[in-house]
Amino acid sequence: MSRSRLTLGVLLVAVLAVTAGCASAISGDPNPDRIAEQMQQRLDDIDTVEGVKVMETTRDGETNTTVTEYVRQPPNKVRTKVIEGGQYRETGDLRVNTGDKTYRYDASENTYTTYDFDYNRSGGYFDADTIERVLNNSEVSYKGTDTVAGRDVHVIELTRTERDSTITIKADKEHWYPLAYETSYSYDGTTTTMSWTHRRVSFNEPVDDDTFTFEPPEGAELQETSTPDTTEFDSVSAANEATAYEVVEPDMPDGYTIETIQEMVIDGTSTTSLSYTNGDKGAYFSVSNESSDMPDGESVTIGNTTGTASSYGDTTSISWSCDGMRYSLGGQLDQSTLVDAASAVGCS
The missing domain is CATH 3.30.200.100 (MucB/RseB, C-terminal domain)
Structure with missing residues (x-):
C-alpha cells in the first residue's frame, strides 16, 4: 500500500469510527473486516474528485506554500498541476497517473520522466490489518463540525499514541473524503507543521476523456530512468x-x-x-x-x-x-x- 493510500485510509478510519452508526467500531470488540467493507463501499461511490488544494509547511518560523489543482478518478487515475509554486515545486509542474504509467513534468527544466505504475487493487484500498493497527494505536475524538470549500465537514482529532502526535482532520460529511488536514512533529529540536486545505472541491462531475493522458509540452526532453x-x-x-x-x-x-x-x-x-x-x-x-x-x-x-x-x-x-x-x-x-x-x- 502506498503512502498516499495509507494516509487516506487512516483519515477515513477516523471518520468512520466517530460518525453516526459507526461509533461501535472503536468500542467493545472492533471488527476491522466490517469497517474495511463499509469504507470501501463509501469510496466506491466516488467516481471523480476535482479540487484546488493549498499546502503549507512551516519550519523555523518560515512558511512555504504550494497550490495545486487536481482531478482524481479512483482507483488509480490522477492529474495534478502546480498553479502557485513554492520552495520545492515550480508553477507548471505536472504529474499524471494514466492507470498504468506515471508521468512527471518539471516546468523549470522543461523535462519529463515516466515510470511504470504497478497498482494492485485486489485487496481494495483498505485491508483489515491496516485498520486494526490504526484503531489499536490511536485515540479518535470528535470535535464537531465546520465548513471547508463551502461544504459541511466533520472535525476529527486523531492522537497517535505510539508517536505522541496529533492530527486534525476535516472530512466531508457526505463522502467522508478529507478536505483539510494538519499535523505537527518535532525532529532534532525543530518543529515542523504541515497542513493542506481545499479552496474548492466537487465530486462525481464528468471529466474529459483526455484528462488522464500526457502530451509533452513543446521542446520538453525525456529524462531516461532506470527500473530496479x-x-x-x-x-x-x-x-x-x-x-x-x-x-x-x-x-x-x-x-x-x-x-x-x-x-x-x-x-x-x-x-x-x-x-x-x-x-x-x-x-x-x-x-x-x-x-x-x-x-x-x-x-x-x-x-x-x-x-x-x-x-x-x-x-x-x-x-x-x-x-x-x-x-x-x-x-x-x-x-x-x-x-x-x-x-x-x-x-x-
Whole structure:
C-alpha cells in the first residue's frame, strides 16, 4: 500500500469510527473486516474528485506554500498541476497517473520522466490489518463540525499514541473524503507543521476523456530512468550465494524474525535488505555496495569503525561504512540495542 493510500485510509478510519452508526467500531470488540467493507463501499461511490488544494509547511518560523489543482478518478487515475509554486515545486509542474504509467513534468527544466505504475487493487484500498493497527494505536475524538470549500465537514482529532502526535482532520460529511488536514512533529529540536486545505472541491462531475493522458509540452526532453531489478530470497544463505558481497545478519533481540529478504539492483548499485517483525514492531537491515556519505547524527562506535545514529519519532537508525560497503540498521529499538546488534556485522 502506498503512502498516499495509507494516509487516506487512516483519515477515513477516523471518520468512520466517530460518525453516526459507526461509533461501535472503536468500542467493545472492533471488527476491522466490517469497517474495511463499509469504507470501501463509501469510496466506491466516488467516481471523480476535482479540487484546488493549498499546502503549507512551516519550519523555523518560515512558511512555504504550494497550490495545486487536481482531478482524481479512483482507483488509480490522477492529474495534478502546480498553479502557485513554492520552495520545492515550480508553477507548471505536472504529474499524471494514466492507470498504468506515471508521468512527471518539471516546468523549470522543461523535462519529463515516466515510470511504470504497478497498482494492485485486489485487496481494495483498505485491508483489515491496516485498520486494526490504526484503531489499536490511536485515540479518535470528535470535535464537531465546520465548513471547508463551502461544504459541511466533520472535525476529527486523531492522537497517535505510539508517536505522541496529533492530527486534525476535516472530512466531508457526505463522502467522508478529507478536505483539510494538519499535523505537527518535532525532529532534532525543530518543529515542523504541515497542513493542506481545499479552496474548492466537487465530486462525481464528468471529466474529459483526455484528462488522464500526457502530451509533452513543446521542446520538453525525456529524462531516461532506470527500473530496479528486484529479487526475493527465502534465506540469508540464498542471498549470499546470489550477491557479490557477504550478507551478515545483525544480532537482533529475541522475538525478531526475518519477514522478507530482497536484493535491488539499479545502475550497478546492489542493495540487499532484510525486514524484521516482532509483534506489531518492525526493524530493517540493509547492505549496499555503494558507500555514500554518512547521514547527520550522533557518532557511535560499531566494531572497529565509526557510524552515525539518528532518531525520528519512535524509530532509531544507525549507519556505517566498511571496505566500500554501506550498512544501515533501524527500527523501534533504542540506540544501544541497535549498536549491539550491529556489532555482529561490524567492520573488521
